[in-house]
Amino acid sequence: MNFKPLTNIKNLSVPVFAMEAWEIANKMKGYSPGQLTRLLGVNADLALSTAERFASFREDPLDLTTKPAIFAYSGDVYRGLDSDTLPPASLAFSQEHVRILSALYGVLKPLDAIQPYRLEMNTTLHVNKSKNLYGFWQIKISDVLAKELAADPVPVLINLASQEYFSAINTEILGVRIITPVFKEYRDENYKTLPMYAKLARGKMTRYILEKQINNPEDLKLFDLEGYAYDDNLSNEDIWVFTR
8 A cells, every 4th residue: 555645635535444444453552563474365564564654553543543544555557547647627526436356445536535554355364143243244235236336337246356356245235247357368279367567457447437537347348559469359248358
C-alpha cells in the first residue's frame, strides 16, 4: 500500500462496511508478530509492519491516517491503472462504476477513505461464526453489488478481479451477466496467461474504461493498449480473451 499523503482529493466517502472492518481489525490487533507470520504466511519484517498497522487502526480514524482506496493500493493491477494520473472526470466516473474488493473492508468505492492494513481474502481468519473471510464477506459483498447493479441502466459486471477475490462473490445473488476479460501472451507457439502481465493488463483495462467512460460492454472489445487485441477465436460469450 502507498500512504503518501494527497492534497488535492476532497469529499471522501465512507466504506459501507466500516464497522465490519473495525471488527476484523480489532481481532487482528490480538495477534503478535510471530502469530501473524504463520497466519499470513509472511516474513518477520512484514509481520512486524502488519502488527504496527493494526495497532494503529482506529474505529474512528483521523483524516491524516486515511487515503482514498484507489490511491492507497499499489500492486501490479494498480500500477497498470496508474490512478495518480487519472483525469478528474475519470475519477468521478470510477466512483459510480468501479468497486474494489477488500479482505478488510469487503467492498469499496474508489474514494472511500481507508486505513493501511495487510490482509488477504484467503486468510483463514475466524470472525464471529465464520470459518474464514469468504464466509464472513460473501453474502454482505454480494448483496451490496446486487443492489447497485439492479439500479444500473446497464446491469452488467465486468470482472477484473483476481480469482482469489472474485470467489468472495456469490454470482447467483447478483443475477446479472458477468464478463471476464482474460489476457494471454504468445509464448512457445501457444497463448498463455502470465500472472504479472495479466495483472498489469487488468489495471490498464480499468483505466481504459474510466478514460473512455464506457457503458456499453461491446466497446471493451476495442481495447488495444500495450499491444493487446480482442481474439474472437479464443473467446466465448462471457470470457473475452485479449492476446498479444
